[in-house]
Amino acid sequence: MARSAPSPPTIPSAITIRRRLESLVKDRQQRILRMLPAGSKLSIALDCWTSPFSQAFMAITGYFIDADWVYREVLLDFKPIYGAHTGANLSSVLMETLVKHGIEDRVFGLTTDNASNNKTLVDSLQQALSDGVLIIRIPCLAHIIQLSLNQLLDHIKAANAQHREREISYTLNKIRHLAIYMNASPQRRETFNNHQTKDPKLMPIQDVKTRWNSTFLMLRRAKRLRAIFTPFCVEYDREDLLLNNEEWRQVDYLLCITEPFFDYTTQLSKTRDITAHYVFKIYNKLFEHLEQSMKQLRRKRIPWKKHMLDALEAGRLKLDEYYSQTDNVRGGAILIANPFKKLSLHTKIVFLILKSLGSQMAVRPSSKLDKMLNGGKKQPKAAADEMTQYLDSDTIDIGPLAFWRENQGRFPAIAALARDVLSVPATSAGESQRLEKFFSREEIEAAKEEKDERLDEVEVEPISDTEESDNRLNDEMVAEVAPSPPVEDHTEPKLPENNTRLRASGRKRKSREDDAFEYH
Structure with missing residues (x-):
């Protein structure tokens, strides 16, 4: 194109291009921030990530609702992080960005993951801000x-039975070793692809800690490739890597149990709409799913199903641990802000919310004539009247933003609170969707499986109440009640030595339990 121009174009230097790009980004950020209504606040989501080259970054994204009740999102910064990832260090990085945009006194909420350093981050940031x-x-x-899902899966892996080859952890290891065996050699990959007649050609996935839902994606991909495994393993004389019918049934159970976790995580991370009003409903749906699954498994007597029941209970306890932390004023405010899920809240919570509304709505002063006619009686607080009217009104099946756009004049104080509350993102994981090109090979394959909507060939048989035959049950129960003497552990299928060098991801993780998914 440059050669076909009438005259040689002037190509700016790399420094000039960088300066212009920075100017364009700054102009766009300021243009979006100018849409923040006067007196309203915005919420921040933080997403930390470490590249394969061991460089750490922190994405700082702002969210708010403009005067027309349109949800706005702006990437305020993508900052490299140097030094230790302490809360104080991260707080200084965040504060620098807030000051740069002049919004340090207009932040309402801060959405972060549950790593311990983020709790310190908020404390340090609070000390650096104004008293009000x-x-x-x-x-x-x-x-x-x-x-919660990680707790469930870890509990499954920790199951220790005498016949371990019947355990789900053994089945998971077989699928992982299938993926390792096939991906370790270009020739095996080519052979596996040649056995597939449909495009795109797929390879088995090995789950990795750095990718959310990767165990679910590994199992779903395995189900899609079930028919291909047999001819491949026969050709390479590795029938020992094949799963039997019982092991495929365990895969079905795991897919049934983990699919809602995958669905809610994926949709929360993808959406560009408000999500604060979904928090309690998602909690309730997951609790219902876990309790229903536990109810079905309590009727089972086969050992691996009993161990799965224990794992479900562990996952539910972890979910309940965090659910209990939502029992606060802001949780009540989120319920109030949603016209379809309005609740008659406890008097104390309503009082506290009214107190928070006090600074947002002043009661119109009465005239002298009003005082004379009313005999000096105190008029009820406008905010209190507004709250009563709102809670007493009928629930409406309408989106929160559409409702408040139409009713902000009727309930001005609550609308002002709703604008701030609904701006809070339920997740801080959205930015990770934009970083997939930097993922490791396993994560890239998992990302492809996550986005693949052509799943008609995946047939998962749901958990049944009538699948345990008497003969099979008796054999299994005898094995559990009268265990055989200890035998050599065969939980991992034997693999041939491999000289292929695999590039490892440069991502790093902390060892604390709740920091397992700090970077993703």
């Missing part, structure tokens, strides 16, 4: 869902 500014920390719901 109170920031509410909101735990990332997608991260909480993954912590």
Whole structure:
């Protein structure tokens, strides 16, 4: 194109291009921030990530609702992080960005994952801000869902039975070793692809800690490739890597149990709409799913199903641990802000919310004639009247933003609170969707499986109440009640030595339990 121009174009230097790009980004950020209504606040989501080259970054994203009740999102900064990832260090990075944009006194909520350093971050940030500014920390719901799922899966892996080859952990290891065996050699990959007749050609996935839901994605991909495994393993004389019918049934159970975790995490991370009003409903749906699954499994007597029941209870306890932290004033405010899920709240919570409304709505002063006619009686607080009218009105099946756009004149004080509350993102994981090109090979394959909507060939048989035959049950129960002598552990299928060098991801993680998914 440059060669076909009438005259040679002037190509700016790399420094000039960088300066212009920075100017364009700054102009766009300021243009969006000017839409923030006067007196309203915005919420911040933090998403930390470490590249394969061991460089750490922190994405700082702002969210608010403009005067037309349109949800706005702006990437305020993508800052490199140097030094230790302490709360104080991260707080200084965040504060620098807030000051740069002049919004340090206009932050309402801060959504972060549940790593311990983020709790310190909020404390340090609060100390650096003005006395009148109170920031509410909101735990990332997608991260909480993954912590519950991780607890469930870890409990399955920890199951220790005498016949371990019947355990789900053994089945998971077989699928992982299938993926390792096939991906370790270009020739095996080519052979596996040649056995597939449909495009795109797929490869089995090995789950990795750095990718949320990767165990679910590994199992779903395995189900899609079930028919291909047999001819491949026969050709390479590795029938020992094949799963039997019982092991495929365990895969079905795991897919049934973990699919809602995958669905809610994925949709929360993808959406560009408000999510604060979904928090309690998602909690309730997950509790219902876990309790229903536990109810079905309590009727089972086969050992691996009993161990799965224990794992479900562990996952539910982890979810309940974080759910109990939502029992506060802001949780009540989120319920009030949603016209479809309005509740008659406890008097104390309503009183506290009214107190928070006090600074947003002043009672119109009465005239002298009003005082004479009313005999000096005190008029009820306008905010209190407004709250009563709102709670007493009928619930409406309408989106929160559409409702408040139409009713902000009727309920001005609550609308002002709703504008701030509904701006809070339920998850801080959205930015990770934009970083997939930097993922490791396993994570890239998992990302492809996550986005693949052509799943008609995946047939998962749901949990049944009538699948345990008497003969099979008796054999299994005898094995559990009268265990055989200890035998050599064969939980991992034997693999041939491999000289292929695999590039490892440069991502780093902390060892604390709840920090397992701090970077993703």
